[in-house]
Amino acid sequence: MISVEQAFARIVGDAKPLQTEKVAVENASGRVIASPVAARRSQPGTALSAMDGYAVNSAEIKGKDVSLKVTGESAAGHPFSGIVGSGETIRIFTGAAVPEGCDQVVIQENVERVDDIINTQEVSKPQNNVRPKGADFNERQVVLDSGTFMSPKSIGLAAAAGQSHLMVYRAPKIAILSTGDELASPDKALFNPYETVDSVKPQLSAMMKEIGAIVSFVGSAGDSPEALEVAIDAASDADILVTVGGASVGDKDFVQQALKNKGLILNFWKVAMRPGKPLIFGKRESQYVVGLPGNPASAFVCAILFLRPLVDKLMGRPAPLPSGVLLPTATALPANGPRQHYLRARLIGNAGERHVDAAASQDSSLQTVLAQCDGLIIRPMDAPAAQAGSLVPFIPF
Template sequence: MTLPQPIPLEEAQQRLLAGVEPLPGETLPVSDALGRYLAEPLVALRQQPASNLSAMDGYAMRADDLAGPWTVVGESAAGHPFGAPLEHGQAIRISTGALMPENGGAILLQEEAERQGNGLALAPNGEATPRHIRRAGFDFRQGAELFRAGIRIGPAQLALAISGGHANIPVSRLPRVAVLDSGDELSADPRDCAIHQIPASNGAMIAAMAAPFACAIDRIGPVADNMAALSAALAEADHADVLVTSGGASVGDHDLVRPALEAWGADIHFWRVAMKPGKPLLVARRGRQFVLGLPGNPVSSFVTAYLFLLPLLRKLAGAADPVPAPFRLWLAGDLPPTGSRLEFVRGFTDGETIGAVSEQDSSALAALSRANALIRREVNSPPAHAGEMVTAYLLQNGGIA
């Protein structure tokens, strides 16, 4: 069999995502939309603050009456405004977040005030100033766009949507995912694993990576390396928006995933990517379904899931920017030169520097578990030395910054 030439990473990602449209939208209560992507822009239905507020504890007075002394005639507390305009020579006690009086124009901080009874005066070096007023609409105005479509709703975005007057928001539906493990060497029970077997861990790992971006995940397998077993397993995935297979996508005599997918009716879009680890990646379509065939080595499976599966799921879920964003970090130790493929070195970063973890074999799960980043090494790069800047991708939370 003549093997196709591996294609570059960015070309492969573009080809995967080019035909992907977000799944149909639905409207959810804001409190249920955490982690979801907006299906359309969200506009403020009110302004924040609705009126001028005090940013500090102190006293409020008119803007044309800053020298004092004043008589304290009332109080404005958060949720309990002072309901009358101020006359010349009057002030009110005011709390942080409280509504300014109708014609209030300045705040005197409590630590800059001298008060005796209802009498109020400036302390030495005290100043009544408008600087401590939160002006109406300074955060956002009614009609302003709070978010563009495709933004992921996190805790802060959830709070802003509510503050903008929304009880419900439109989000894209999450995809349904099926994860299929294949390989005669896999044992479903890690407690009962012969010496010629390994525990079937890839499916659990891939399902965990996909979980934040899926409405449901169905585990299939482990499945034996024969066409009958694979055909029966693939039939279980008819309902999935995305099918992910792990193992059997390479070119060995027992690598049957590709012919099984073709017999199932899948159209192979491309196969083999010029990257290390993860070259045997396969991408296919079957009608509306997307199919990713990941390599069986666990590190290869993890890296290709990070760079292909998660962007696919994010885009189906409505993400505007589905591909993980790189960072630049200082290298903590030397790295060897690279070869003819783009390499992703498993690394650990403290937020400022990054270094490679001790073992880079594509089967090394212990080393992968200690990594929290991938270091990107371009094709035919010379050795890199400590103190140089390198490009890296964070792995926490599936690469969501």
């Protein structure tokens, strides 16, 4: 049995980002770019007005009453094509190109206009109310470095730079295989009392899709070794095969052997943690195989600690071992045993005065407890008892 840190190092430590692919910029949220993004144009491409007003030559206004003749107009997308001469001005609007011969915009509130003549007492301020060419970025300038995590704000920058597509690391394909003869689909019309609804599969699917993975289901193989092997074959094109259940040592736990029959090179089995001790990890050629325990809390905790960081790593994102933030515990916690314990807990108290309150029951089969909680308190191996108010690591989810 290995530690959580050792298991994380084996699962995530040696993983490398997948191959690259080109995606439309609007579809790049959550992805990591695999090469620098350079601007195809300057932004703005010419000097633009930042206000509605009049474009002037700053040398012609001295802070005293000055009269200038309006000889044209410049609007956004419709620039003035001539040259502004001495004693002249151009009516200009926000976002419009500043015409040649002008270097300042006098806002309309500081102007008195009669017919085609304006009067102003504005002082000379070259570049005032003018956005200079390249103020945001210049042509060929690198605006996003390789390895940048794409979010809506960086997608906007890439698009402004004239990039309609981006080279990103490929999103991993995850195949989820449920096991256990007791499982029933949530849409079943009538449930037998001995059945358990397969709630882990949709739970995992939602978590993986939320971070950008492509999820497919390869069915439920029950507790049949033959059906397991058929399902494992059906998932051969997945980057990660996730099995749920059958990872322990019971007479009906056939998953590990079926995987080995289909080429699994086992890296480890069993981690010194609770919930989640019977965790399988290995590879089938280039495919990662993660065998999760069947109980919902066990599978959920293992997915947070190992599966989600593995997906992050394959997508080129930072993937540290979740270690949490320190928060005071609302109640005393008993001394811990030889396995690292992840206690489901709620956040209580007002902002700035948050405490974490461990759930009364830590039964790993209870979905109600998991749904009502906000994260996990980490109790290290052999940790001494913690008094109420003591700081404990807390992983929010």
